[in-house]
Amino acid sequence: MTLAVTFLEVGRRAHGWDEQNLQLLASARQISDAPTGGLTSAVKGAADAFLTSWHRHVTTLAEEAESTGDDLRGAVEDYMLTDDYTASASYDLSMDEYAEFHQNLVDR
Amino acid sequence: MSATITIPAACRTVPELDVDTASIGELAQDLLVASTQIDDVGEVAGGSARVPDWTGAGSSAYHAWLGPFGYRADAMSLALRRVGHRVEDHQTEMARLDDLRGRLAQAVGQQMYALDDFERRVRAHVNNPPGAEEDPASYDATTTALQQESRTLDQALRNLDEQITSWETDVDTEETAMAAAFRQVMTTDQVEDRYGGVADPADAPLSRMPPESAGPAAAREWWESLTPAEREAIMTAAPGAIGNRDGIPAVARDEANRVSLDRDLELWEGLGDDRTPEEDRQLENAAAAQDALEEYEGERDPNGNEIPSMLWMYDPDAFGGDGRVAVSIGDPDTADNVAVNVPGLTTDGREIGQYTDQAFNLHQSATTADPSQTYASIAWIGYDAPNDNPFTGDSARVLGEGAAEDGGALLADSLNGLNAARDDDFNLVPIGHSYGSTTLGHALTDHDVDVDRAAVVGSPGLGSGVDGPGDLDVPEGQFYVGRNSDDGVSGLAGNGWAHLGPLGLGYDPSDVDFGANRFQAEDSSRNGTNDFGDSHTSYYDPNTESLSNLGIILSGGEPVGAEGVHDPFFPSWGNLNASPEDPEADRDVTHPQTTP
Numbered sequence: 001m002t003l004a005v006t007f008l009e010v011g012r013r014a015h016g017w018d019e020q021n022l023q024l025l026a027s028a029r030q031i032s033d034a035p036t037g038g039l040t041s042a043v044k045g046a047a048d049a050f051l052t053s054w055h056r057h058v059t060t061l062a063e064e065a066e067s068t069g070d071d072l073r074g075a076v077e078d079y080m081l082t083d084d085y086t087a088s089a090s091y092d093l094s095m096d097e098y099a100e101f102h103q104n105l106v107d108r
Numbered sequence: 109m110s111a112t113i114t115i116p117a118a119c120r121t122v123p124e125l126d127v128d129t130a131s132i133g134e135l136a137q138d139l140l141v142a143s144t145q146i147d148d149v150g151e152v153a154g155g156s157a158r159v160p161d162w163t164g165a166g167s168s169a170y171h172a173w174l175g176p177f178g179y180r181a182d183a184m185s186l187a188l189r190r191v192g193h194r195v196e197d198h199q200t201e202m203a204r205l206d207d208l209r210g211r212l213a214q215a216v217g218q219q220m221y222a223l224d225d226f227e228r229r230v231r232a233h234v235n236n237p238p239g240a241e242e243d244p245a246s247y248d249a250t251t252t253a254l255q256q257e258s259r260t261l262d263q264a265l266r267n268l269d270e271q272i273t274s275w276e277t278d279v280d281t282e283e284t285a286m287a288a289a290f291r292q293v294m295t296t297d298q299v300e301d302r303y304g305g306v307a308d309p310a311d312a313p314l315s316r317m318p319p320e321s322a323g324p325a326a327a328r329e330w331w332e333s334l335t336p337a338e339r340e341a342i343m344t345a346a347p348g349a350i351g352n353r354d355g356i357p358a359v360a361r362d363e364a365n366r367v368s369l370d371r372d373l374e375l376w377e378g379l380g381d382d383r384t385p386e387e388d389r390q391l392e393n394a395a396a397a398q399d400a401l402e403e404y405e406g407e408r409d410p411n412g413n414e415i416p417s418m419l420w421m422y423d424p425d426a427f428g429g430d431g432r433v434a435v436s437i438g439d440p441d442t443a444d445n446v447a448v449n450v451p452g453l454t455t456d457g458r459e460i461g462q463y464t465d466q467a468f469n470l471h472q473s474a475t476t477a478d479p480s481q482t483y484a485s486i487a488w489i490g491y492d493a494p495n496d497n498p499f500t501g502d503s504a505r506v507l508g509e510g511a512a513e514d515g516g517a518l519l520a521d522s523l524n525g526l527n528a529a530r531d532d533d534f535n536l537v538p539i540g541h542s543y544g545s546t547t548l549g550h551a552l553t554d555h556d557v558d559v560d561r562a563a564v565v566g567s568p569g570l571g572s573g574v575d576g577p578g579d580l581d582v583p584e585g586q587f588y589v590g591r592n593s594d595d596g597v598s599g600l601a602g603n604g605w606a607h608l609g610p611l612g613l614g615y616d617p618s619d620v621d622f623g624a625n626r627f628q629a630e631d632s633s634r635n636g637t638n639d640f641g642d643s644h645t646s647y648y649d650p651n652t653e654s655l656s657n658l659g660i661i662l663s664g665g666e667p668v669g670a671e672g673v674h675d676p677f678f679p680s681w682g683n684l685n686a687s688p689e690d691p692e693a694d695r696d697v698t699h700p701q702t703t704p
Binding site for chain 2: 022023024025027028034036043047053057065075
């Protein structure tokens with residue numbers, strides 16, 4: 001696999017981690033919004049503390065996913081700034097892949 | 109003689125139990141749905157996120173991060189799933205204790221009434237000793253009887269006290285255990301200590317899951333080989349693997365699909381204005397499915413029995429965003445009679461609500477026709493139906509059989525899946541409306557299916573080459589056709605009023621020469637002209653001839669018959685009022701009851 005194609009894959013993973021970030025944030029929200037009003041008072045306190053902690057845990061996971069996506073995008077951008085990027089990209093990528101590669105970066 | 113009659117001490121009252129078990133169920137579901145997403149991220153980190161050919165410092169750092177991240181996500185997923193299932197158990201136990209509390213409170217009320225009555229009778233007895241002329245022996249006998257009654261009543265009251273104490277202990281034990289389950293995995297260290305590196309109980313059974321090509325019977329056999337714990341794990345870890353899998357029991361499909369639905373709604377609703385147009389569309393499909401389920405939650409049939417509503421199929425992204433979804437009114441794995449209602453053009457996932465309404469109407473109608481049987485009626489948007497106006501946009505697809513051919517294969521899979529999911533004898537009755545009848549025609553001709561009866565309404569034909577019921581894989585005499593005399597779509601068959609010939613969708617099944625059992629399906633809105641509106645879309649309306657007869661067909665009875673149409677021999681191009689000779693057109697329309 002050529003370097004340009006490899007970085008196309010890296011760009012795709014960056015996009016994948018962006019999606020994981022969104023989905024994990026949705027999960028964190030779902031946890032914090034989960035109802036505890038139906039529990040008896042003897043259980044509700046523990047449940048509320050649990051939900052608060054887990055909202056934080058899952059949000060942390062989401063932030064790590066987002067940060068990883070940013071790092072991967074940074075690696076791709078570094079690669080694009082190298083002198084041989086344009087030449088190798090035009091040789092190694094089909095037009096469709098090239099367009100997708102660029103679009104991924106622009107979208108971010 | 110002096111004797112003592114003891115008035116027993118009252119028993120305790122039962123303490124209040126302030127609990128809402130339905131809300132506890134929602135809490136459990138939210139935790140399980142969230143764990144599904146965390147499981148997904150762990151799976152991605154452990155596999156598809158890797159870039160094997162990438163080298164250098166960036167790659168090293170990235171891949172070094174993946175392992176611990178995935179490890180933590182997997183542990184968190186298992187921990188959250190375990191807590192979610194523990195909350196489900198808590199819901200069950202608290203429901204039992206709440207029910208028991210109600211019965212204890214009732215028993216206390218009865219015993220306290222008995223105690224009051226006893227005390228009143230004792231006081232009356234003591235305050236009225238025998239006079240000089242009365243028999244003291246009789247008085248003493250009553251005293252002895254009251255003493256015995258006192259002991260019996262006291263024993264009953266003490267027993268109740270013990271039961272209340274035992275109930276309190278059970279409540280306390282359950283509350284303590286539930287609170288401990290929350291506290292045991294409060295921190296990430298606790299989570300990793302308990303669940304780090306623990307194999308997901310869903311992984312092993314999923315690795316044994318037969319491929320789609322093995323068919324629904326193999327899927328059922330696999331499912332039945334699993335332990336309850338394995339099934340529970342799969343339901344949360346990989347709901348998409350079983351939610352739409354033919355051969356898996358409807359109850360399990362429904363549970364898995366609801367997990368997927370909840371997760372999707374949480375994600376897409378949470379994105380707000382950041383949603384893409386595709387996500388907007390998926391959200392519409394998901395929200396429509398949710399609304400349809402909520403609409404019939406807790407619904408009861410005319411006999412007063414609760415009808416389960418089930419999300420039998422759910423894929424909001426299928427068919428380029430049109431969505432694939434099916435809602436069953438009634439349990440198709442236990443009902444005596446199961447209808448699969450196949451819609452026609454202009455159908456996509458956003459419209460599951462109106463088709464679920466129709467499925468419910470049919471359920472009511474069948475139950476009205478024969479209340480001694482049970483029914484399931486499925487609103488099946490399971491194929492890529494043409495979803496535009498027939499004369500614009502997708503019209504080319506409507507007028508061709510391509511979508512019906514593809515849809516017929518998917519419908520046949522669903523019909524075979526319903527059969528494979530059960531061993532007992534039941535009646536499977538697919539019903540096609542409009543272009544859905546063409547789709548049904550393909551399922552019944554291109555594929556090997558086992559149905560007991562079949563019916564079509566407003567049909568433009570069952571596909572080229574289908575010239576009579578004998579061409580269909582339906583038992584002899586069990587194919588039924590309903591057609592409103594004004595229904596313009598029914599004339600789009602090759603020999604209909606439009607006389608489309610080979611451009612049509614096959615032979616008009618309501619034509620007398622087709623040889624189907626035509627049933628009465630006139631609508632009161634008819635006015636003697638070909639109509640593509642109400643006359644074509646009212647077949648499932650309550651208190652219509654059509655819905656009544658469809659209910660009778662589903663129940664196994666014989667519908668009210670009608671003479672077939674005599675389609676025109678010559679084309680009627682340009683004349684929308686040119687109608688076939690339809691003996692039904694002049695008959696008075698009736699309004700049979702389809703609901704109690």
